[in-house]
Amino acid sequence: MTTLTRRRGLSLGALALAGALALSACGSSGSDSSSDAGTGTGADAAPARTHTVKTAMGDVEVPVNPQRVVVLDTGELDSALSLGVRPVGATHSATEDGFPAYLPAEETKGIKAVGEIANPDLETVASLKPDLILTSEVRDGDRYEQLKAIAPTVMTESTGTAWKENFQLHADALGKQAEAKKVVAAYDTHVAEVTEALGGKEKAAATEVNFVRFVEGSDIRIYGKQNYIGSILADLGLGRPAITDKAKDGFSYDVSPEKIDLADADVIFTSTYGSPEKAGTTKTMNSGLWKGLKASKDGKVFEVDDRLWIAGIGYTAADQILDELRTDLTK
Structure with missing residues (x-):
C-alpha cells in the first residue's frame, strides 16, 4: 500500500503574457460569501468565487476550488498530492530532472516540469494558465510580483521545521481543510503505532539518534532539532x-x-546530496574515525534517500520515513 493510498526573470513580453494569463485564469474578483459560482467573460459573466488566504506576503484572494495548480517546491508537491490534488506543473531538484521517487509514478504522471526549485521558468509556468501557485518566500520571494501577475500566489515564509503549519496553509489555499484533518489524524495514529513498536516512549527516549548529511561542496551536516527530519524524530x-x-x-x-x-x-542515519565521491560520503565512511563510532561498530548506521528524508517535507514523505524508522530501529 502506498502512502498516498493510506491516507530567470521574465522579459517584458513574457510579463505581458503573464498578466493576460492571470486575467483569463482568475476572472473577476469576488468574495466566497457573496459571489455566484462560475467563471466567464463579458459584462454579464458571474465573478469567480474566491476566499481570502493569509500568507507570508499578506492576504491573497484565491479561487474556492482551484483546478490548475502549480507548485514550486517539493513540500508543496507533497502537500498537494497528500490532499488529492494533482498539480499541472511543478519544479524539480537541481540535481535531478524528475520528481522525487518516493512519490508513486501514477500520482506524478502528467505533471509538467517548470524548472528547478528556486529557479522556475516563469514563461513555462504562465503557459500552463494556473489559477493558483504554491511556493515559499525563502524560495521565490524575489519573484513574487512576477508570479502573482500570472496567478494568485500563496507563499509560506519558509520550509522545513514549519512543514505542518505550511501544510495547513496549503490545504486552506486548495480548499481541502477536511481532507487535511484526515491526513493529520492518520499521521498521528502512525506515530503512535511506531512509538509502540520501538518499545514505548521511555525506550524511544533512551535511544539517541543522529542524522548526518553529506553535501557536495559543503561541510558535513549533523542535523539539529529545528528541521523537517528533526521534527519527525x-x-x-x-x-x-x-x-x-x-x-x-x-x-x-x-x-x-x-x-x-x-x-x-x-x-546514525545518513544521506547524500550530490555525488557520494564529491560530497565525501565514501571517503568519510571508510575512515577509521567513522568505523570507530559506536553506531558503526554496532551496525546501526543506515543510509537513506536524501530526497525523501530531507527534501520530502510533507505528510506523504513523513509516513514513509516513519515506516523506515520502524524497520531500522527494530532490527
Whole structure:
C-alpha cells in the first residue's frame, strides 16, 4: 500500500503574457460569501468565487476550488498530492530532472516540469494558465510580483521545521481543510503505532539518534532539532545527542571529516546530496574515525534517500520515513 493510498526573470513580453494569463485564469474578483459560482467573460459573466488566504506576503484572494495548480517546491508537491490534488506543473531538484521517487509514478504522471526549485521558468509556468501557485518566500520571494501577475500566489515564509503549519496553509489555499484533518489524524495514529513498536516512549527516549548529511561542496551536516527530519524524530520522542543542541539556529552543526567523531550516537542515519565521491560520503565512511563510532561498530548506521528524508517535507514523505524508522530501529 502506498502512502498516498493510506491516507530567470521574465522579459517584458513574457510579463505581458503573464498578466493576460492571470486575467483569463482568475476572472473577476469576488468574495466566497457573496459571489455566484462560475467563471466567464463579458459584462454579464458571474465573478469567480474566491476566499481570502493569509500568507507570508499578506492576504491573497484565491479561487474556492482551484483546478490548475502549480507548485514550486517539493513540500508543496507533497502537500498537494497528500490532499488529492494533482498539480499541472511543478519544479524539480537541481540535481535531478524528475520528481522525487518516493512519490508513486501514477500520482506524478502528467505533471509538467517548470524548472528547478528556486529557479522556475516563469514563461513555462504562465503557459500552463494556473489559477493558483504554491511556493515559499525563502524560495521565490524575489519573484513574487512576477508570479502573482500570472496567478494568485500563496507563499509560506519558509520550509522545513514549519512543514505542518505550511501544510495547513496549503490545504486552506486548495480548499481541502477536511481532507487535511484526515491526513493529520492518520499521521498521528502512525506515530503512535511506531512509538509502540520501538518499545514505548521511555525506550524511544533512551535511544539517541543522529542524522548526518553529506553535501557536495559543503561541510558535513549533523542535523539539529529545528528541521523537517528533526521534527519527525521529536514526534516519536527519540533521544538526540548533546551535539544537536549546538546546531546553528537549531538546524545543523557542520563538521569536517576530521571531526566526524562528534556525530556519534546509538543510531546514525545518513544521506547524500550530490555525488557520494564529491560530497565525501565514501571517503568519510571508510575512515577509521567513522568505523570507530559506536553506531558503526554496532551496525546501526543506515543510509537513506536524501530526497525523501530531507527534501520530502510533507505528510506523504513523513509516513514513509516513519515506516523506515520502524524497520531500522527494530532490527
